[in-house]
Amino acid sequence: MELSRPRGTRDFLFEEMKQRKQVEATLKKVFETYAYEEIKTPLFENLSLFTMKSGEEIVDQLYNFKDKSDREITLRPELTAPVARLYMNEMQKSPKPIKMYYYGSCFRYERPQKGRYRQFWQFGCEMIGGKTPEADAEIIAMASQSLEELNLQGYEIHVGHLGILRGLLKEADVEGPDQDQIMALIDKGELEELQNYLKTVNIDEDTAHVLLMIIEMKGGSEVLEKVREKVSDKKLVIEALDEFSHLIDTLNDFGIDNIGDHENNNVVINLGIARGLDYYSGMVFEIYVPRLGAQKQICGGGTYNLVEIFGGEKVESTGFAFGFDRLMNALMHDKKDEKPVPTIEVFVAPISDSTRNKSFQIAQQLRKAGIPTEVDLARKKFKKLLSYADRLGANKVILVGERDLKEGNVTIKNMETGKQDSVQADKVLEHILDGR
RNA sequence: GCCGGGGUGGGGUAGGUGGUUAUCCUACGGGACUGUGGAUCCCGCGACUCGGGUUCGAAUCUCGGCCCCGGCCCCA
Incomplete structure (x- = not known):
């Protein structure tokens, strides 16, 4: 070869x-x-x-x-x-x-x-x-x-x-x-x-x-x-x-x-x-x-x-x-055993196909504010998304689901603590900046 | 250029006195499982560095090439 x-x-x-x-x-x-x-x-x-x-x-x-x-x-x-x-x-x-x-x-x-x-x-x-x-x-x-x-x-x-x-x-x-x-x-x-x-x-x-x-x-x-x-x-x-x-x-x-x-x-x-x-x-x-x-x-x-x-x-x-x-x-x-520093901070996870558009909008909003963000592009099933986000080393995952969206909300999950907050979809940027 | 040690799935490995389907871990893909399962279990994918030789038969023995590691020479 x-x-x-x-x-x-x-x-x-x-x-x-x-x-x-x-x-x-x-x-x-x-x-x-x-x-x-x-x-x-x-x-x-x-x-x-x-x-x-x-x-x-x-x-x-x-x-x-x-x-x-x-x-x-x-x-x-x-x-x-x-x-x-x-x-x-x-x-x-x-x-x-x-x-x-x-x-x-x-x-x-x-x-x-x-x-x-x-x-x-x-x-x-x-x-x-x-x-x-x-x-x-x-x-x-x-x-x-x-x-x-x-x-x-x-x-x-x-x-x-x-x-x-x-x-x-x-x-x-x-x-x-x-x-x-x-x-x-x-x-x-x-x-x-x-x-x-x-x-x-x-x-x-x-x-x-x-x-x-x-x-x-x-x-x-x-x-x-x-x-x-x-x-x-x-x-x-x-x-x-x-x-x-x-x-x-x-x-x-x-x-x-x-x-x-x-x-x-x-x-x-x-x-x-x-x-x-x-x-x-x-x-x-x-x-x-x-x-x-x-x-x-x-x-x-x-x-x-x-x-x-x-x-x-x-x-x-x-x-x-x-x-x-x-x-x-x-x-x-x-410093061999120092753990790697992740590149991305936020992962945006659309829970269903219908919430993809909203996910992209949120991701772009974060990126324009200078926050390293990844969004699912591979149409992964929801159960794989969390594990994928984990492997990327994301600090926060934004779960964009139909149920939440009906009330104008998304869920922000802190990957270190496992704690979740329900946040208004148009307040995501503020919330991420606050939690930094 | 010289001397020595090596090379097994993507990563890490077991096997090595020639003989079934090449071991295990991990990663990856799928499923159990259509909003929290970052787990667990199951299934799948995937390798003997290349070429010649010996042999009924080579990952295994042998020779050569390539590449890696260590040492020498060199280091503008």
């Missing part, structure tokens, strides 16, 4: 969509209170947009194809490049900073696993042209508030700064591919390989020692002071440290304090955060939910100069994205 879904894709049914929509709405609300505005870019782009940024190797992870005019097209694998493209195309001369957010699906041709699908959703933002420590602080504060409003339990925001690591390497004359390779090993957490690699590059022992120490450091602002002592003669590192300290101080003003204090806060300084991508330059952060194991990272971001790669005027940007599916995974982990 060829009616199956393509590998790595999912269908979302009613309950799951309700949950996803609710999370989406919460994130939109938070982002908008930070003055971000929504954008939407195409689901597919020219292949070159992504190869320009990441090289030809990424093609085997893409859903790419030729269109009927032989253009090389690909389904987008991520959203930062399209957003940068949008900026280049139509926003270069807009006043900075530009704050925008997006929500949409991306596609990668990969081996599907838990929390990893071939179509997946990202919810993220970019602030273009606002590279200051205070801009970085605001972004972290917004990510934090998002998770607070979603009531996510047990997450950790790890913040690092690539200027410290890259500065240290540059002072030791390690640049170019060697530097990128070292950053990649740090990102993966391959300590042994990192040590071996350091032996093969021309780096003095003292710097190598300091580097290995730094990437292990986690905690509060005392971490930065410890590093400062070790690198007092290295100008680039000191500059980055100053910037990072400023960021941490500003975070206080944005309402995030006690950094590194696990009892009271979720933000921790982690100088081992490297992010695999070469174009990240300054602050970087990742958010983990440790109980999710292999899929614990639900968010990543930082400061980069992607626009420069595309040949525009140099503009620093800062952005991050939630892996929406993993975020849902983390949220549902906590």
